[in-house]
Amino acid sequence: MLEANLDDQTGEALGYVMQLLLDAGALDVYFTPIQMKKNRPATKLSVLAPSTARERFTQLILRHTSTIGVRYQTWQRTIMQRHFETVTTKYGAVQVKVATYGDIVKRTPEYADCARLAQQKNKPLMMIYQAVLQQLD
Amino acid sequence: MLEANLDDQTGEALGYVMQLLLDAGALDVYFTPIQMKKNRPATKLSVLAPSTARERFTQLILRHTSTIGVRYQTWQRTIMQRHFETVTTKYGAVQVKVATYGDIVKRTPEYADCARLAQQKNKPLMMIYQAVLQQLD
Amino acid sequence: MLEANLDDQTGEALGYVMQLLLDAGALDVYFTPIQMKKNRPATKLSVLAPSTARERFTQLILRHTSTIGVRYQTWQRTIMQRHFETVTTKYGAVQVKVATYGDIVKRTPEYADCARLAQQKNKPLMMIYQAVLQQLD
Amino acid sequence: MLEANLDDQTGEALGYVMQLLLDAGALDVYFTPIQMKKNRPATKLSVLAPSTARERFTQLILRHTSTIGVRYQTWQRTIMQRHFETVTTKYGAVQVKVATYGDIVKRTPEYADCARLAQQKNKPLMMIYQAVLQQLD
Amino acid sequence: MLEANLDDQTGEALGYVMQLLLDAGALDVYFTPIQMKKNRPATKLSVLAPSTARERFTQLILRHTSTIGVRYQTWQRTIMQRHFETVTTKYGAVQVKVATYGDIVKRTPEYADCARLAQQKNKPLMMIYQAVLQQLD
Amino acid sequence: MLEANLDDQTGEALGYVMQLLLDAGALDVYFTPIQMKKNRPATKLSVLAPSTARERFTQLILRHTSTIGVRYQTWQRTIMQRHFETVTTKYGAVQVKVATYGDIVKRTPEYADCARLAQQKNKPLMMIYQAVLQQLD
Ligand code: NI
Ligand code: NI
Ligand code: NI
Ligand code: NI
Ligand code: NI
Ligand code: NI
Ligand code: NI
Ligand code: NI
Ligand code: NI
Ligand code: NI
Ligand code: NI
Ligand code: NI
Numbered sequence: 130m131l132e133a134n135l136d137d138q139t140g141e142a143l144g145y146v147m148q149l150l151l152d153a154g155a156l157d158v159y160f161t162p163i164q165m166k167k168n169r170p171a172t173k174l175s176v177l178a179p180s181t182a183r184e185r186f187t188q189l190i191l192r193h194t195s196t197i198g199v200r201y202q203t204w205q206r207t208i209m210q211r212h213f214e215t216v217t218t219k220y221g222a223v224q225v226k227v228a229t230y231g232d233i234v235k236r237t238p239e240y241a242d243c244a245r246l247a248q249q250k251n252k253p254l255m256m257i258y259q260a261v262l263q264q265l266d
Numbered sequence: 267m268l269e270a271n272l273d274d275q276t277g278e279a280l281g282y283v284m285q286l287l288l289d290a291g292a293l294d295v296y297f298t299p300i301q302m303k304k305n306r307p308a309t310k311l312s313v314l315a316p317s318t319a320r321e322r323f324t325q326l327i328l329r330h331t332s333t334i335g336v337r338y339q340t341w342q343r344t345i346m347q348r349h350f351e352t353v354t355t356k357y358g359a360v361q362v363k364v365a366t367y368g369d370i371v372k373r374t375p376e377y378a379d380c381a382r383l384a385q386q387k388n389k390p391l392m393m394i395y396q397a398v399l400q401q402l403d
Numbered sequence: 404m405l406e407a408n409l410d411d412q413t414g415e416a417l418g419y420v421m422q423l424l425l426d427a428g429a430l431d432v433y434f435t436p437i438q439m440k441k442n443r444p445a446t447k448l449s450v451l452a453p454s455t456a457r458e459r460f461t462q463l464i465l466r467h468t469s470t471i472g473v474r475y476q477t478w479q480r481t482i483m484q485r486h487f488e489t490v491t492t493k494y495g496a497v498q499v500k501v502a503t504y505g506d507i508v509k510r511t512p513e514y515a516d517c518a519r520l521a522q523q524k525n526k527p528l529m530m531i532y533q534a535v536l537q538q539l540d
Numbered sequence: 541m542l543e544a545n546l547d548d549q550t551g552e553a554l555g556y557v558m559q560l561l562l563d564a565g566a567l568d569v570y571f572t573p574i575q576m577k578k579n580r581p582a583t584k585l586s587v588l589a590p591s592t593a594r595e596r597f598t599q600l601i602l603r604h605t606s607t608i609g610v611r612y613q614t615w616q617r618t619i620m621q622r623h624f625e626t627v628t629t630k631y632g633a634v635q636v637k638v639a640t641y642g643d644i645v646k647r648t649p650e651y652a653d654c655a656r657l658a659q660q661k662n663k664p665l666m667m668i669y670q671a672v673l674q675q676l677d
Numbered sequence: 678m679l680e681a682n683l684d685d686q687t688g689e690a691l692g693y694v695m696q697l698l699l700d701a702g703a704l705d706v707y708f709t710p711i712q713m714k715k716n717r718p719a720t721k722l723s724v725l726a727p728s729t730a731r732e733r734f735t736q737l738i739l740r741h742t743s744t745i746g747v748r749y750q751t752w753q754r755t756i757m758q759r760h761f762e763t764v765t766t767k768y769g770a771v772q773v774k775v776a777t778y779g780d781i782v783k784r785t786p787e788y789a790d791c792a793r794l795a796q797q798k799n800k801p802l803m804m805i806y807q808a809v810l811q812q813l814d
Numbered sequence: 815m816l817e818a819n820l821d822d823q824t825g826e827a828l829g830y831v832m833q834l835l836l837d838a839g840a841l842d843v844y845f846t847p848i849q850m851k852k853n854r855p856a857t858k859l860s861v862l863a864p865s866t867a868r869e870r871f872t873q874l875i876l877r878h879t880s881t882i883g884v885r886y887q888t889w890q891r892t893i894m895q896r897h898f899e900t901v902t903t904k905y906g907a908v909q910v911k912v913a914t915y916g917d918i919v920k921r922t923p924e925y926a927d928c929a930r931l932a933q934q935k936n937k938p939l940m941m942i943y944q945a946v947l948q949q950l951d
Contacts, residue, residue, distance in 0.1 A: 130748075132889075134844060136281075137922065138666075139332075140273035141651050144306035145658075145665050151714055159682060159719070160307045160712040162299030162573075163860075164438050164845040166836055169281035170297045170309045171844070175711075177748075187892050188918065193664050195276075195922065197896065197913040200815075200862075200889040204680075204748040207735050211745060228745040233736065235529075237685065237743065240552050247556075253604050254556050255509075255549075263537045267474075269615075271570060274648065275940075278925050282932075282939050288440055296408060296445070297438040299847075300586075301571040301712045303562055308570070312437075314474075324618050325644065330938050332648065334622060334639040337541075337588075337615040341406075341474040344461050348471065365471040370462065372803075374411065374469065377826050384830075390878050391830050392783075392823075400811045404611075410829075412803075413880075414821035415788050418854035419795075419802050425577055433545060433582070434575040434855045436710075436847030443829035444845045444857045449574075451611075467801050469824075478543075478611040481598050485608065502608040507599065511548065511606065514689050521693075527741050528693050529686075547692075550743075551684035555717035571718045573710030575849050580692035581708045583718045606687075646940075666920075674948045678885075699851055707819060707856070708849040723848075725885075752817075755872050756883040776882040781873065785822065785880065 131178065131186055131201045134163060136171035138195040143172055146193050150176055153189055177204075209233070218260040220246045225261065236265050268315065268323055268338045271300060273308035275332040280309055283330050287313055290326055314341075346370070355397040357383045362398065373402050405452065405460055405475045408437060410445035412469040417446055420467050424450055427463055451478075483507070492534040494520045499535065510539050542589065542597055542612045545574060547582035549606040554583055557604050561587055564600055588615075620644070629671040631657045636672065647676050679726065679734055679749045682711060684719035686743040691720055694741050698724055701737055757781070766808040768794045773809065784813050816863065816871055816886045819848060821856035823880040828857055831878050835861055838874055862889075894918070903945040905931045910946065921950050 135143065143160065150158045157177040165171040174194065178186045180203055187199045209228035216225050216238070223246065224239040238261040247254040272280065280297065287295045294314040302308040311331065315323045317340055324336045346365035353362050353375070360383065361376040375398040384391040409417065417434065424432045431451040439445040448468065452460045454477055461473045483502035490499050490512070497520065498513040512535040521528040546554065554571065561569045568588040576582040585605065589597045591614055598610045620639035627636050627649070634657065635650040649672040658665045683691065691708065698706045705725040713719040722742065726734045728751055735747045757776035764773050764786070771794065772787040786809040795802040820828065828845065835843045842862040850856040859879065863871045865888055872884045894913035901910050901923070908931065909924040923946040932939040 134842065136277035137925070139276055140302065140306035140308040141304075142665050142669075144273075144302075144304045145651075145655055147305045147714065157682060158714060159721075161709060161721070161846060162307065162436075164442070164444055165277065165281075166442065166832065166843060167278075167281045168284045168438070168440065168442055169277035170299065170438055171277040172307045173844075173846070188916065191892075191894060191915050191920075192918050193666075195666070195920070197911075197920070197922075198891055198893040200891045202750070202887070202889045204750045206746055206748045207739075208746040209739060226745070230739050231736065233740050235739075235743070235745070237745075240556075240685070244556055254553050255604075255606070258553075259536050259539070262533050263539075265533070265537075271568060274651070279939050279943075282925075282929055284440065294408060295440060296447075298435060298447070298572060299710075301716070301718055303558065303569060303716065305712070305714065305716055307712055310570075310572070325642065328618075328620060328641050328646075329644050330940075332646070332940070334637070334646070334648075335617050335619040337617045339476070339613070339615045341476045343472055343474045344465075345472040346465060363471075367465050368462065370466050372465075372469070372471070374471075377411070377830075381830055391827050392878075392880070395827075396810050396813070399807050400813075402807070402811075410825035413824055414850065414854035414856040415852075416802055416806075418821075418850075418852045419788075419792055421577065421853045431545060432577060433584075435572060435584070436855065439825065441826075441829045442832045443825035444847065445825040446855045467803075469803070476613070478613045480609050480611045481602075482609040483602060500608075504602050505599065507603050509602075509606070509608070511608075514548070514693075518693055528690050529741075529743070532690075547688035550687055551713065551717035551719040552715075555684075555715045558716045573718065573847075575853070575855055576688065577853065578689075578692045579695045579849070579851065579853055580688035581710065581720045581849055582688040670947050670950070673944050674950075676944065676948075695851065705819060706851060707858075709846060709858070750887070752885040752887045754883050754885045755876075757876060759882065774882075778876050779873065781877050783876075783880070783882070785882075788822070 130204050131176045131183065131190065131199050133174045133190055133194060133196040133199050134165060134171055135174060135194055135196055136165045136169045143174070149193055150186070150189060154182070155186065216261050216264045218264060220250050220252065220257055220260055223261045225265070238262070267341050268313045268320065268327060268336050270311045270327055270331060270333040270336050271302060271308055272311060272331055272333055273302045273306045280311070286330055287323070287326060290323070291319065292323065353398050353401045355401060357387050357389065357394055357397055360398045362402070375399070404478050405450045405457065405464060405473050407448050407464055407468060407470040407473050408439060408445055409448060409468055409470055410439045410443045417448070423467055424460070424463060428456065429460065490535050490538045492538060494524050494526065494531055494534055497535045499539070512536070541615050542587045542594065542601060542610050544585050544601055544605060544607040544610050545576060545582055546585060546605055546607055547576045547580045554585070560604055561597070561600060565593065566597065627672050627675045629675060631661050631663065631668055631671055634672045636676070649673070678752050679724045679731065679738060679747050681722045681738055681742060681744040681747050682713060682719055683722060683742055683744055684713045684717045691722070697741055698734070698737060702730065703734065764809050764812045766812060768798050768800065768805055768808055771809045773813070786810070815889050816861045816868065816875060816884050818859045818875055818879060818881040818884050819850060819856055820859055820879055820881055821850045821854045828859070834878055835871070835874060839867065840871065901946050901949045903949055905935050905937065905942055905945055908946045910950070923947070
């Protein structure tokens with residue numbers, strides 16, 4: 130996890146940086162609203178990346194944001210095993226992510242598939258999700 | 267109440283604007299973290315000012331922030347009647363704001379007085395507050 | 404809508420006030436994190452109540468919070484028509500709220516029913532929701 | 541301004557709705573983090589739209605989000621007059637928005653132009669902005 | 678400390694999970710508003726638990742939330758020593774937590790006791806707190 | 815990094831503590847809005863300090879805030895090398911921080927200098943910044 134507190138960069142530029150870091154292969158990028166000294170509303174940038182890619186992401190952050198320092202620390206992760214299954218609804222086919230850990234099993238319709246169908250069929254996204262869930266036993 | 271959504275101004279500059287608006291006589295100025303389009307973390311600026319001063323504060327906001335528009339709307343307010351009393355503690359004298367509305371009475375030690383005593387006596391701020399509250403019946 | 408900015412009341416006390424206002428019949432109560440002058444992290448309290456109850460809620464807010472002023476303004480609302488239907492799942496019966504507006508129809512499993520079943524059957528809340536959604540056509 | 545408090549819709553679905561409302565012609569769409577009853581982290585959706593389009597946006601919100609009610613209210617706006625000028629930098633041409641109100645004049649490089657050049661030239665966005673600002677007198 | 682970023686679970690369900698984790702013995706559970714990719718408002722779940730209970734809480738989070746991964750890391754803590762004293766006010770008895778660390782001593786009225794008296798006596802919570810503080814020397 | 819979650823201290827007192835910790839030599843102090851149990855809006859205090867000063871800052875936090883515990887953890891940091899250069903604009907001289915890391919070079923006008931000139935010359939802060947940027951090649 131790499132982090133930087135940003136009080137001298139615009140939100141417009143930060144939105145650009147989020148996309149740039151995702152395109153560069155970050156596992157996750159997120160912003161947290163924070164409050165810094167001198168009454169400054171600010172944003173904490175957090176980037177999850179493999180520790181082998183730390184120097185590369187440090188350079189991306191230093192190059193593309195206003196910060197002059199990046200702090201980092203290693204977190205461990207427990208990740209469920211995943212595979213994908215296809216579910217066919219009356220609106221079309223949707224990939225469902227099946228995640229397992231011990232006896233825990235979770236099925237999540239893929240957002241991108243549902244959003245694509247929602248737009249093609251001009252239906253609310255929630256209606257597509259619900260159609261997928263009804264196909265799961 | 268005047269408001270503007272700001273996604274193209276730094277937190278550093280916004281902290282400066284908060285002080286500038288308070289110095290110009292705003293009743294209250296506050297920031298709310300918001301999330302705008304294109305993944306932009308942003309800040310909503312809210313300024314409470316008498317409606318007679320609206321044009322003056324509109325110009326201050328347009329001049330000193332990056333926004334090209336200010337929205338505004340009139341809110342009504344119910345304000346308690348206030349007077350001040352002096353309470354003497356072992357650390358020194360503190361003004362207490364007494365606010366009343368019908369049968370509701372609230373006494374609040376003045377922050378500035380407590381903070382000044384805390385620094386002079388090198389005591390935690392909370393200890394000063396508590397000393398004042400103990401003097402209230 | 405009634406609002407107050409609170410920088411001199413603890414979160415502990417604000418949690419207490421939220422429940423008190425809901426118990427008093429507020430339609431909705433919510434908190435927004437804001438940033439006030441002098442580097443103060445603060446909370447905006449918002450209360451939705453019928454305009455006929457405004458004076459009553461003003462007094463509750465003045466009595467139970469640290470604010471000395473409440474601002475208010477009337478908002479209009481468009482509300483969907485609602486009725487309830489019962490859906491029977493393998494875990495038990497759940498009320499489903501059916502909301503309609505023109506040709507828009509939405510069905511939402513009642514949170515309280517699902518939560519109760521989740522606890523009785525020792526199942527994840529999401530599993531109960533999904534079982535309800537599968538019963539909807 | 542139309543608003544709805546959402547505690548029963550996922551962030552994934554809300555990101556989808558933001559884009560949908562912008563595509564439908566909303567002047568601005570933004571999210572504010574709020575805290576609702578029963579320990580629920582929630583999101584306030586705010587949509588700025590011309591009052592003539594209010595019914596259309598009300599229906600979009602009711603159809604595509606989980607809310608069963610939309611509240612609304614008219615805000616006035618003071619908007620600076622705007623025109624565009626082209627500035628040529630060593631990286632390429634950028635449109636600059638010139639906004640005026642009385643004696644107030646602000647020039648802002650267009651984000652989209654700068655972002656496009658930044659990607660084409662593989663330079664930090666801030667470097668492009670700075671190159672544009674240096675061309676302004 | 679265990680953490681998960683949640684963009685595909687509703688606030689309603691997250692409120693349920695907070696209570697579930699507290700009931701399971703978490704030392705602390707809190708939510709932070711964050712902003713994730715694709716314009717998604719999201720919530721970071723943080724759980725403080727003894728490191729010996731990490732696997733148990735990992736499973737609770739994986740079972741009851743939508744996340745497919747939990748990250749974790751060990752933090753050290755400095756905790757003040759605590760004991761309780763009883764203070765008698767005109768409204769009734771209240772436990773006061775006395776916390777010490779070196780020469781630092783802090784006394785905090787127990788929230789639950791004060792809230793109970795406030796409801797029994799139909800008094801503002803702040804009035805009960807103040808009555809307790811006046812009994813402390 | 816030292817952290818504490820605060821739900822029983824006012825924003826007024828927290829603003830005071832931020833200044834106190836900065837005056838005591840903290841590298842950075844910031845607040846994050848969080849949501850704790852029992853519907854409490856709360857604030858996470860984060861303090862960046864050299865690990866050699868950890869005990870001193872732990873005591874400051876325990877003495878001046880309501881928390882009875884402080885958690886801490888070591889983060890590594892990558893910091894750009896910095897030196898200052900003076901830039902002369904038509905409004906006066908401004909220090910510019912030049913930060914370098916490998917082939918990355920960033921120049922940032924010093925906030926304090928720009929703010930001072932903005933007030934002396936009665937110009938918007940952004941106009942001063944822009945004048946400085948125009949002097950950079
Ligand atoms: Ni700075
Ligand atoms: Ni399978
Ligand atoms: Ni813009
Ligand atoms: Ni008096
Ligand atoms: Ni105050
Ligand atoms: Ni029906
Ligand atoms: Ni609900
Ligand atoms: Ni022109
Ligand atoms: Ni997802
Ligand atoms: Ni004792
Ligand atoms: Ni407590
Ligand atoms: Ni140099």
